[in-house]
Amino acid sequence: MKKKTPEEANTAAPIRRRAKEVALTFDDGPDQYWTPRLLDILAHYQIKATFFCVGQMVKYFPKMLERIASEGHVIGNHSWDHPDYTKISLTAAAAQIKRTSEQIESVVGLWPRLVRPPYGAVNEAVIWTIGAAGNEIILWDVDSWDWKGLSGPQVARNILGHVSSGSVVLQHCAGGTKDTLKGTVDALPYVIEVLSEQNYTFATISEMFHLSAYR
Numbered sequence: 636m637k638k639k640t641p642e643e644a645n646t647a648a649p650i651r652r653r654a655k656e657v658a659l660t661f662d663d664g665p666d667q668y669w670t671p672r673l674l675d676i677l678a679h680y681q682i683k684a685t686f687f688c689v690g691q692m693v694k695y696f697p698k699m700l701e702r703i704a705s706e707g708h709v710i711g712n713h714s715w716d717h718p719d720y721t722k723i724s725l726t727a728a729a730a731q732i733k734r735t736s737e738q739i740e741s742v743v744g745l746w747p748r749l750v751r752p753p754y755g756a757v758n759e760a761v762i763w764t765i766g767a768a769g770n771e772i773i774l775w776d777v778d779s780w781d782w783k784g785l786s787g788p789q790v791a792r793n794i795l796g797h798v799s800s801g802s803v804v805l806q807h808c809a810g811g812t813k814d815t816l817k818g819t820v821d822a823l824p825y826v827i828e829v830l831s832e833q834n835y836t837f838a839t840i841s842e843m844f845h846l847s848a849y850r
């Protein structure tokens with residue numbers, strides 16, 4: 636057998652790529668219509684995501700929260716009924732977070748530490764209040780704008796056009812304008828396949844930032 640020149644040997648060697656990570660996050664659920672569809676897709680691709688849940692929705696759909704937890708996804712706190720924390724008192728904001736964590740704990744026995752304020756709205760006092768309760772604030776850098784009733788291709792373009800390694804992608808698993816998240820569901824398999832082809836792996840928020848998700 637002919638001996639390989641250094642160049643040839645190099646070409647044949649496996650290319651070492653740096654791991655690229657992306658975290659998919661789904662807000663405003665759980666519900667009983669969109670959430671199960673998204674869970675089915677994530678299960679099909681064996682991908683774990685992070686669900687920032689609304690306490691009131693957890694109260695209505697506890698079985699769906701159980702499913703989210705049992706399928707290995709991370710659960711975060713997204714307020715009791717979605718107020719802007721910068722427009723209510725700090726006491727009220729703290730109560731929103733506590734009540735939601737209590738509700739989540741009553742269903743799945745986990746007290747979430749990862750908190751996403753509705754609309755990503757924070758100020759210094761809100762940041763301090765959330766942190767003082769032992770929580771971590773988790774925002775996002777890639778907005779799918781999926782809640783606006785966009786089509787699958789539009790949602791996919793909003794994600795794929797802006798994602799990079801370490802990105803946190805905001806999507807929704809309940810609600811939406813005219814109550815539709817069809818674009819989210821239509822886009823998800825395509826987004827997962829394209830990112831996988833680009834050598835991305837999918838991490839939960841606690842994996843990506845090395846944070847414990849629960850108290």
Ligand SMILES: [Zn+2]
Nearest residue numbers: 662663753754
């Ligand atoms: Zn929200």
